[in-house]
Amino acid sequence: EDQVTQSPEALRLQEGESSSLNCSYTVSGLRGLFWYRQDPGKGPEFLFTLYSAGEEKEKERLKATLTKKESFLHITAPKPEDSATYLCAVQALGRGGADGLTFGKGTHLIIQP
C-alpha cells in the first residue's frame, strides 16, 4: 500500500525565515511525486511534479527536491502570502491501471509578518 507522511504537521515562521517541509513516501514504483498548495476553503493547487531522484524544480521562493525515499519543499525568505497547507502526493506505476494520487495529510505553514 502506498504511503505518504509529511512533517511537520504545522510550522510557524517569521517572514524571511527560510525552512524546509518533508515528505517521506513508500510506493511500489514511483511514476511521479506532486506538490500542491491548499488555501482555506479552496481546492489544492498544483505546484510541481518530480519524476526521478535528483530532480529539482523551482518556482519563486519554492524549490522542490526528490530522493528515492523523500522529497523536500524548501521555502526561501517566505512572505505572509506563502501561508497555506502544502500537500505532497505520489502516483504509483501500474497499480492495476490506477492513476489516482495518494496524498499526505499536509503541512500547515504560517508566515508571520
Place this chain on the structure above:
Amino acid sequence: DAGVIQSPRHEVTEMGQEVTLRCKPISGHDYLFWYRQTMMRGLELLIYFNNNVPIDDSGMPEDRFSAKMPNASFSTLKIQPSEPRDSAVYFCASGRDRNSPLHFGNGTRLTVT
C-alpha cells in the same frame, strides 16, 4: 478556462437523506477524480473515470456511495442514505491525461446532522 466547477459549495442535510454532489471538469480533460478530505484522514481517492468510464472505485466506502459520469462534461457523486460520518469536504478533480497534474475544484462541504 473556468476550471473545475463543483456544486453546491455547501450542503447541510439530515441523516438518512439523499445527497447529490455535482462536478463539471475542465473541457478536454479525459480523467475525472472524486476525493474526500477530512482532518483525520486527509485527502482520500473515492473513484476515478477515464473517458467517462469508471476505472477504480475501490475507495468508495460502501454501497451507499455511487458515482456516474454520463458525459464528458458532467459527473455526480451520490450518497443514499447519508450518515453523520459522511461529513467532509468532497473534491472533484480533472486531468488531461494520466501523466498530467490534477486540477481541483473548490469542493463541496457536506454536513450530515
